[in-house]
Amino acid sequence: MxxxxxxxxxxxxxxxxxxxxxxxxxxxxxxxxxxxxxxxxxxxxxxxxxxxxxxxxxxxxxxxxxxxxxxxxxxxxxxxxxxxxxxxxxxxxxxxxxxxxxxxxxxxxxxxxxxxxxxxxxxxxxxxxxxxxxxxxxxEADWHAYRIASGVAESGPDYALADAFPHDVLLDQMGGIGFKKGCFIGQEVVSRMQHRGTARRRVLLVSADSALPAPGTELSSGGKLVGTLGSVSGRHGLAIVRIDRVKAALDAGVEITAGDVAVAPAIPGWASFTYPEAAGAEDA
Structure with missing residues (x-):
């Protein structure tokens, strides 16, 4: 243990x-x-x-x-x-x-x-x-390696406070949002995102054949920004990405890179969200 x-x-x-x-x-x-x-x-x-x-x-x-x-x-x-x-x-x-x-x-x-x-x-x-x-x-490094492999993001290494919605970091997938409990601060925005299905930024697992670069490195594909690398443990890490842009890259067979390192993104196995059926618009 x-x-x-x-x-x-x-x-x-x-x-x-x-x-x-x-x-x-x-x-x-x-x-x-x-x-x-x-x-x-x-x-x-x-x-x-x-x-x-x-x-x-x-x-x-x-x-x-x-x-x-x-x-x-x-x-x-x-x-x-x-x-x-x-x-x-x-x-x-x-x-x-x-x-x-x-x-x-x-x-x-x-x-x-x-x-x-x-x-x-x-x-x-x-x-x-x-x-x-x-x-x-x-x-603590052992612990964070396990947390990363499990697809669990935390503020600080994975995202900045005041810069992410709960859906971005999978709180909706972890029981961290009470959608049926009534009002809480920020509830209107979060509920609208849930009911309209407009969450396009998500935490994904990323892996590579060599060591990943430092947290904060941008992920890109075909010259377009896809997301940002968060916690890293050797060849494995977490990233908050635009899943519509990841889907477009995967469909087109275009490489996704973190700096100059090619990465393979994956949805955590326990999560219930999926990639969109078609790539979304390029607006934020």
Whole structure:
């Protein structure tokens, strides 16, 4: 069972009699569907529908929820949540020196601790561990290689906050959007994209016969921009691409490259979206 300590993560505790109702009204995911000992992805959006903060949320006790996010955005996230709290009876606090670890490929991890939760973004067993001192037999690089191979994108290495819609990073595929729960910040834009089927930017797996270039490298085909490379682990990576342009390149047999490296794109096996039947228009 590989286990890695994640030093770049932070924990924000939201607790109190109004905690869940408060978060349900502003976050993308449906907290009514959040089980015990389960971590689900979610986001806090701008009114225009783009992701301001991404995180994993899990239950940490009665009337208490745990938000795990990037350490470098945690203070801003706390300030934004506090701004939206108004008169809700909910306490918002960032933990000092939180312990966050992740393990994968072993069902037995579920019984290690009451603070162990299953990461629902993954089809195979992946567990987050909070507050427990564990022996790390793997590195963060090992973990990110597994995350990349699984097709799970995160802000920072894969996309910039305020620059992606939830559909772009597959939150709609992971249960990270509650389409039936009612209003949340940015809900109108996200729901319109869902119902009209207009999501054309998507995370894809990319692979190559040699090492991929650095994250942020543009993907192109026939002189046209196709997307941008995100996380990279050797010959494998993730990229946010225009799937209509990828489909056009595949249909025409035109090579897609990241820099000067030819890449093969693929939809993650667990995702339900497909390439469009015909290439779309060239508008953004």
């Amino acid at each position: 590989p286990t890695a300590i994640l030093a770049d993560r932070a924990i924000i505790d939201v607790s109190g009699p109004d905690a869940e109702h408060f978060l349900q009204n502003i976050l993308t995911l449906d907290l009514d569907a959040l089980g015990q000992r389960e971590a689900r992805p979610g986001a806090l959006l701008a009114p225009q529908g783009k992701i301001m903060f991404d995180f994993l949320v899990s239950r940490s006790g009665e009337d208490a929820l745990r938000l795990e996010c990037r350490a470098d955005i945690a203070d801003d996230f706390v300030r934004r949540l506090t701004l939206y709290r108004l008169r809700a009876k909910a306490d918002i606090a960032k933990q000092d020196q939180p312990l966050v670890a992740v393990s994968w490929q072993d069902d037995s991890a579920a019984s290690q601790s009451d603070s162990t939760v299953r990461d629902s973004r993954f089809q195979a067993p992946v567990f987050r561990h909070y507050g427990a001192v564990l022996e790390a037999g793997a590195t």
